[in-house]
Amino acid sequence: MLDATAVVAGYGGKIILQQLDLQVRAGEIYALLGANGAGKTTSVSLFLGFVAPTAGTVKVNGFDPVSEPGQARRHLAYIPENVALYEHLSARENVGYLLHLAGQQEDAAAIDQALGAAGLDAAAFDRRVAGFSKGMRQKVAIALALARKVPALLLDEPTSGLDPQATSEFNRLLGVLRAQGVAILMVTHDLLSAADVADRIGFLEAGRLREEVAATGADRFDVRALHRRYAAQAAPVAPAAPAAQSGQAA
Numbered sequence: 001m002l003d004a005t006a007v008v009a010g011y012g013g014k015i016i017l018q019q020l021d022l023q024v025r026a027g028e029i030y031a032l033l034g035a036n037g038a039g040k041t042t043s044v045s046l047f048l049g050f051v052a053p054t055a056g057t058v059k060v061n062g063f064d065p066v067s068e069p070g071q072a073r074r075h076l077a078y079i080p081e082n083v084a085l086y087e088h089l090s091a092r093e094n095v096g097y098l099l100h101l102a103g104q105q106e107d108a109a110a111i112d113q114a115l116g117a118a119g120l121d122a123a124a125f126d127r128r129v130a131g132f133s134k135g136m137r138q139k140v141a142i143a144l145a146l147a148r149k150v151p152a153l154l155l156d157e158p159t160s161g162l163d164p165q166a167t168s169e170f171n172r173l174l175g176v177l178r179a180q181g182v183a184i185l186m187v188t189h190d191l192l193s194a195a196d197v198a199d200r201i202g203f204l205e206a207g208r209l210r211e212e213v214a215a216t217g218a219d220r221f222d223v224r225a226l227h228r229r230y231a232a233q234a235a236p237v238a239p240a241a242p243a244a245q246s247g248q249a250a
């Protein structure tokens with residue numbers, strides 16, 4: 001569904017992504033991790049058509065985001081870290097208007113159903129979104145993705161700044177979308193959250209996928225081992241102090 005093959009891309013002659021191979025299948029959640037500046041957002045930007053590859057191919061459900069932007073966008077929803085909504089409109093009005101902008105009409109019942117499925121409290125449907133928390137805004141964005149019935153979803157650091165309960169609620173929603181066959185690519189620094197929800201985790205290092213691990217089957221990853229490697233990649237540290245003896249007071 002989301003397919004980047006042998007992609008080289010960057011900004012103004014500066015190469016950021018080098019031979020990137022990244023595929024996300026229908027009904028799969030793929031978490032992309034990596035240090036600051038590794039190229040995670042640039043990878044997402046490829047699928048949005050914001051960054052054009054200088055080599056390789058990028059496809060969204062078979063469509064090239066640069067040469068076929070309308071077709072590619074129709075199959076895609078994007079939820080950035082801070083969801084931009086029309087502040088003076090209610091949650092219902094936002095979904096209705098954004099659907100209209102996407103060239104789609106839905107009746108009020110379908111919009112309510114999407115907002116409910118996204119976990120927004122019904123009492124908030126008619127409230128202006130100006131007072132909404134980050135978690136509530138994301139629910140509106142998820143409702144829009146549900147109402148648009150897109151087959152692919154891009155998320156950039158969706159759980160940063162969310163409390164653990166909101167994070168787990170958000171991850172549950174991603175599970176709902178996965179069950180509907182949506183291909184989900186999620187950029188995150190939150191390894192625990194990624195381990196909780198993702199089917200595969202990829203580690204990007206200086207524009208290359210250094211490692212991919214699976215969440216299920218024989219390749220099931222060990223979160224602690226991953227955390228040690230990820231922390232070392234993000235910020236190399238001095239050798240660890242000897243482990244404390246369990247059961248002994250310091």
Ligand SMILES: Nc1ncnc2c1ncn2[C@@H]1O[C@H](COP(=O)(O)OP(=O)(O)OP(=O)(O)O)[C@@H](O)[C@H]1O
Binds near residue numbers: 011034
């Ligand atoms: N519009 C741009 N113009 C020029 N350089 C850019 C642009 N956007 C990003 N870069 C550079 O590309 C590199 C990769 O940036 P990118 O935002 O993809 O990294 P990231 O892995 O998402 O980082 P972070 O975790 O900090 O969000 C960085 O060196 C960044 O400075």
